[in-house]
Structure formats: C-alpha cells, structure tokens
Amino acid sequence: MKNLYEIFKKNSDLLGEPEVIQLVEYCEKLQDEIVAYKFDRQQDKQLILLDIIREIIKGCNEVxxxxxxxxxxxxxxxxxxxxxxxxxxxxxxxxxxxxxYL
Known part of the structure; x- marks a missing residue:
C-alpha cells in the first residue's frame, strides 16, 4: 500500500493545496485509528486466549x-x-x- 506522499510524488506541488493538506490530515487520522483498532483487537484476543489457558490449567489441576x-x-x-x-x-x-505469563 502506498503512502500519501508516494501518491503525490509526481505532482508534489499539489501537496501545498488546502484540499490536499486537509485530505492528508484526514488520511493520517484514519491510519492512526486503524492502528489503534488493530492494537485493541489484538489485546482482546490475547486476553481471551489467556482466560482459556487459565481455565485449562485450572481444570487440569482439579482432575x-x-x-x-x-x-x-x-x-x-x-x-x-x-x-x-x-x-x-x-x-x-x-x-x-x-x-x-499466567
């Protein structure tokens, strides 16, 4: 996936246009939100897996x-x-x- 600056590489003079500046800022904000979402999803997944592993260990100990x-x-x-x-x-x-670590 290309970043915004690679997209405007051939027309770098467009980067100074107010609309393009606004578009770049919006895209950067969206990229930050995507990274945050992926991080949250990974954390949720890890917590679920930790709970499952803890329950398995608990069950093993009981048996x-x-x-x-x-x-x-x-x-x-x-x-x-x-x-x-x-x-x-x-x-x-x-x-x-x-x-x-459990």
Whole structure:
C-alpha cells in the first residue's frame, strides 16, 4: 500500500493545496485509528486466549486432585495423570515460548 506522499510524488506541488493538506490530515487520522483498532483487537484476543489457558490449567489441576483423592481412598479411577501432565507441559511451554505469563 502506498503512502500519501508516494501518491503525490509526481505532482508534489499539489501537496501545498488546502484540499490536499486537509485530505492528508484526514488520511493520517484514519491510519492512526486503524492502528489503534488493530492494537485493541489484538489485546482482546490475547486476553481471551489467556482466560482459556487459565481455565485449562485450572481444570487440569482439579482432575489431578480428584485422581489423587481416588487413589488415597482406594477408589478405582481412570489414570489421567500422564495425559494431564503432558497437556500442562505443552501449555506451559507454549506460553513460555510466546512470553505469555499466567
């Protein structure tokens, strides 16, 4: 995408015209708004992903606790330990790689 000054490169004398000055100011304002919108959207997306990851970790911890209680009281319970540990390790590693701190 060309910036405004590249568009008027061949007719740079038009940049002094009041209407063009007004157009340039308007376009710069719109560009700032687009950048702000993209930033807000990215922040919202990151917050949602953080919430999801926190809930997954919370769920994993609860299942691990339940598994330990079943073992403690002698009840037969499925062995989710390896699966949960692998999932937790994966999530924590992805977070570390992407500098997301939970």
């Amino acid at each position: 691990e606790k339940e598994q330990m209680e079943h073992e403690r009281f002698g009840y037969e319970a499925p062995n989710y330990q390896a699966t949960i540990s692998n999932l937790k390790s994966y999530i924590l590693e992805i977070c570390k790689d992407n500098q997301v």
